[in-house]
Amino acid sequence: MDELKKPFIPVTAGMMLILSGFLAIVAFLGLLFNEQYLIFGIIGCIISIFPILAGILAIKRKQWPLVVIGCIICLFIFIPLIIPGILASIGFILVVISKKDFQ
Numbered sequence: 713m714d715e716l717k718k719p720f721i722p723v724t725a726g727m728m729l730i731l732s733g734f735l736a737i738v739a740f741l742g743l744l745f746n747e748q749y750l751i752f753g754i755i756g757c758i759i760s761i762f763p764i765l766a767g768i769l770a771i772k773r774k775q776w777p778l779v780v781i782g783c784i785i786c787l788f789i790f791i792p793l794i795i796p797g798i799l800a801s802i803g804f805i806l807v808v809i810s811k812k813d814f815q
Contacts, residue, residue, distance in 0.1 A: 725810065726771035
């Protein structure tokens with residue numbers, strides 16, 4: 713019964729962050745096949761792991777400061793990517809709104 717009473721905003725934020733991370737990894741994997749953009753693709757894939765980790769922490773409702781840091785990193789790396797950037801922005805707003813739901 714307690715499971716039904718948990719707020720849905722951190723879970724929604726976590727799902728959006730995880731989805732934006734996976735979309736960014738897919739986009740940056742395409743750059744790995746181009747020699748000119750190989751370094752950019754590698755760095756993008758490594759940094760795209762942070763929103764996935766932030767999303768997992770947001771779903772668990774733990775470590776609010778780390779989730780916010782992951783969201784900020786996510787916003788900076790997704791400037792060239794439209795869809796993951798929008799999802800990350802919405803996830804960041806939802807994380808900030810739901811601060812009281814974190815432990």
